[in-house]
Amino acid sequence: xxxxxxxxYRFNADVEAVRRDGDRITLDVKDWKPIGFTVPAPAYADxxxxxxxxxxxFSQLIEIAAAxxxxxxxxxxxxxxxxxxxxxxxxxxxxxxxAGELARVDxxxxxxxxxxxxxxxxxxQLCRFAYLRRLEAGAVLESxxxxxxxxxxxxxxxxxxxxxxRGRPAAGDEFAATMWRLGFFSxxxxxxxxxxxxxxxxxxxxxETSRHNREAAMVGGTYRFDGKFPSLPAIKPVAxxxxxxxxxxxxxxxxxxxxxxxxxxxxxxxxxxxxxxxxSLATLSEFLWRVCRTTxxxxxxxxxxxxxxxxxxxxINELEFYLAVRRCGGLAGAVYHYDSHGHALIALxxxxxxxxxxxxxxAAAMGxxxxxxxxxxxxxIASRLPRLSWKYEGMAYRASLMNAGVVFELMYLVATDMxxxxxxxxxxxxxxxxxxxxxxxxxxxxxxxxxLGMPGAA
Numbered sequence: 001x002x003x004x005x006x007x008x009y010r011f012n013a014d015v016e017a018v019r020r021d022g023d024r025i026t027l028d029v030k031d032w033k034p035i036g037f038t039v040p041a042p043a044y045a046d047x048x049x050x051x052x053x054x055x056x057x058f059s060q061l062i063e064i065a066a067a068x069x070x071x072x073x074x075x076x077x078x079x080x081x082x083x084x085x086x087x088x089x090x091x092x093x094x095x096x097x098x099a100g101e102l103a104r105v106d107x108x109x110x111x112x113x114x115x116x117x118x119x120x121x122x123x124x125q126l127c128r129f130a131y132l133r134r135l136e137a138g139a140v141l142e143s144x145x146x147x148x149x150x151x152x153x154x155x156x157x158x159x160x161x162x163x164x165x166r167g168r169p170a171a172g173d174e175f176a177a178t179m180w181r182l183g184f185f186s187x188x189x190x191x192x193x194x195x196x197x198x199x200x201x202x203x204x205x206x207x208e209t210s211r212h213n214r215e216a217a218m219v220g221g222t223y224r225f226d227g228k229f230p231s232l233p234a235i236k237p238v239a240x241x242x243x244x245x246x247x248x249x250x251x252x253x254x255x256x257x258x259x260x261x262x263x264x265x266x267x268x269x270x271x272x273x274x275x276x277x278x279x280s281l282a283t284l285s286e287f288l289w290r291v292c293r294t295t296x297x298x299x300x301x302x303x304x305x306x307x308x309x310x311x312x313x314x315x316i317n318e319l320e321f322y323l324a325v326r327r328c329g330g331l332a333g334a335v336y337h338y339d340s341h342g343h344a345l346i347a348l349x350x351x352x353x354x355x356x357x358x359x360x361x362x363a364a365a366m367g368x369x370x371x372x373x374x375x376x377x378x379x380x381i382a383s384r385l386p387r388l389s390w391k392y393e394g395m396a397y398r399a400s401l402m403n404a405g406v407v408f409e410l411m412y413l414v415a416t417d418m419x420x421x422x423x424x425x426x427x428x429x430x431x432x433x434x435x436x437x438x439x440x441x442x443x444x445x446x447x448x449x450x451x452l453g454m455p456g457a458a
Contacts, residue, residue, distance in 0.1 A: 005097045005174040007114065007181070009082070010055025012092040012106070018052040020045055029090065041068035044077055051085075055094060058082075058116060079116070086113050089215065095156065095178060102156035102175075105182060108214040109147035114181040123167030123188040124176040129204055130184045132160075144204035146183035147214050210398035219394035221314065223302065231303040231390040232443075234317065235294075239337045239437070242347040246285035249343075254290065264417045271421035272366050273456035274373040281330035283418065284323075284377065285343075287452065290414045291407065292321050294340045303391060308340065310410045313399045318387040319407065320444060322380040322433060324358035335380075335436040351436045358432050362451045365425040375421070375451035380433050381407060384444045404448040411450050421456070425449040 011018070017028040025048055027035040039045045047064040050056045056064075058078070065074035085091050086107065093105035093114065105114075130143040132152075139157055141150040152160060159175045167188040168176035179185040191197075212219055225231070258264075296307040298315075305315040312319070321338040323345065325331050335351035335358070338344075362378045381404050389396035408424045415422035425448070433446040 003098055005095070005102075005178065006057050007105075007178050008055035008094040008096060009051060009058055009061065010053065010092060010094065011051045011085075011090055015052065015090055018049055020049060025049075027090070029088070032088075040077070041065075043068040043074070044081075047074075047078060048081060051091070058114075082113055083111070086111050093182075095150075095175075099155070102153055102159060103141075104151045106149050106151070106216070107147065108149055108216040110215060112147045114178075115183070116181070119170040119177055119180065120187045122170065122190070124163075124170050124173070124180050124185040125167045125188045126164055126179075127184055127186040129201055131201075131205075141184055143184055144201065144208045147208075148182065150179075150182065150184065206398060210395040217394055221391050222393040223391050224393050225390045226302060232384055232387045234297060234304040234306045234387070235341050236320065236384065238339060239346045239348065241337075241349055243339075244331070244336070244345040244347060246288065246343050246345060247282045249286055249289040254286065258417050261413070264413050268412050268416045270366075270412075270423040271453075271455050272368060272423055274375060274421055274453040275456045276373075277454055278327040278329055279376045279420070279452060279454055281328060283420070284328060284331075284452075287411075287414060287418060287420070288321070288338055288340075289343060291410050292319075292338065292340050293343055297341070303387075306341075310403075310406050312403050312406070313388065314391055316387050316391065318384045318400060319403055320382045320384060322382060322436070322446075324355040324362075324378040324380060325376070326356065326359045326374060327376050335433070337437075348436050354432055354436045358428070358449070359451075361429055361432070362425050362449055365427055365449070366423055366451070373453075373456065375423070376453040377451065378425075379411070379450045379452065380428070380446050381448040381450065382433060382444050383447045386443060400447060408448070408450060415452060419455070421451075421453045423451050425451065 014030040015027055016030055019026040019028065023042060023045055024036065024038050025045055029035060039048065044065050046067070047061045050061060050064055061078045062075050065078055068074060082091070087110050089107045089110055091107065094101050095103040095105065127143055127145060129145045130141060132139060132141050137151050139152045141152060141160070163173060163176045163179065170177050170180065176185055208214065209217065210219065290309065292308055294306050294308055298305050303316070306317045307315060308317055321340065323336040323338065325333055325336060327333065333352045333355050335348045335355045336345040337348065339346060358378050358380065359374055363374045368374065383400040385396055385400060388399055392399055412422050428446060428449040430441065430446040434441050
């Protein structure tokens with residue numbers, strides 16, 4: 001850095017003009033009606049006009065407004081106007097020194113402003129929720145805690161790296177102090193409160209970025225890839241392997257034998273003890289038919305969709321189902337893909353050891369004791385995420401997890417109704433399914449596991 005570091009406040013590019021008629025200010029904002037208001041003194045109008053163009057520091061804005069004769073009122077006025085402009089995300093900030101700009105700061109949500117409080121004592125360091133990545137605009141610093149983005153130039157990256165090497169005293173490092181004011185640095189050695197400590201980096205990041213918490217980020221059904229490349233088909237190509245027809249299901253018999261939803265919900269439990277006898281192929285067939293068969297295929301102009309027994313966002317139904325079979329009457333131990341459109345299983349060649357590893361992971365996830373009877377089958381739920389992200393922006397993975405949660409509930413209800421031993425897993429190893437299928441994980445990846453077996457003695 002070349003000294004004299006400054007954080008300049010200015011209007012963003014959407015403010016196309018600032019017109020002044022005495023104490024009357026009018027902002028011409030792109031795609032908005034003109035914003036007109038009257039200020040109490042000409043000096044306040046001077047300060048607001050200083051936000052147009054290169055901009056100026058917060059303290060200089062107060063100095064300009066203080067020409068009206070009352071410094072305390074000027075301070076309050078500048079804070080008031082800054083807060084009002086922040087509601088419309090009309091402000092941006094430039095971090096500059098004598099050699100030029102190091103970084104630009106853009107608000108991603110309403111009401112974002114840098115802190116103006118006194119600097120804390122102690123060393124400052126990068127907040128654990130902050131991260132650096134590259135976008136088309138360049139290297140950007142973001143955080144799940146901060147609803148703003150810092151775009152760093154080469155000198156800004158150099159300054160950031162120097163502050164990352166070790167904690168920097170707030171009073172002795174202007175760059176670190178500015179990053180604290182922006183929200184990206186925290187005080188080293190200060191314990192977080194108990195509730196914040198419970199949030200992990202990835203949890204807060206997905207929470208913030210996949211909801212409408214940041215108006216500048218698109219979230220929802222934008223169809224951003226429409227016209228650029230086609231969506232993956234709803235019915236994926238059948239995997240290579242032996243096709244095993246599943247026993248036919250009689251819907252009338254299923255309805256006659258089923259309990260009420262209320263009764264099944266009351267009995268629903270996670271069961272982690274298993275019988276000596278394995279699950280039968282007929283039982284597995286009924287479970288899959290009731291949970292995840294395809295009931296309709298609709299070829300839309302934009303994106304073809306399918307229906308299944310459970311609700312799914314946009315009826316896109318990006319989920320695929322695989323069975324890691326340890327034992328099942330009529331099936332060899334292996335990984336199978338469930339063809340939900342033809343109600344059949346496709347055996348994936350040479351996957352018996354992978355299937356055993358997947359079931360082992362399920363047993364560990366459930367906390368089964370070594371030597372305990374393991375579940376018969378792990379149902380691996382995989383997401384063809386590009387089908388969702390072709391339509392949904394900023395929320396595709398979140399939506400896929402929610403869809404998997406809906407499937408979990410249906411699996412519990414159906415398994416309970418059938419007298420099976422069901423249990424959802426909290427985690428699994430996605431690499432095992434990738435090894436079994438050979439599919440690029442960016443195209444399809446495992447996101448959830450659910451185990452089945454016959455219940456053991458209570």
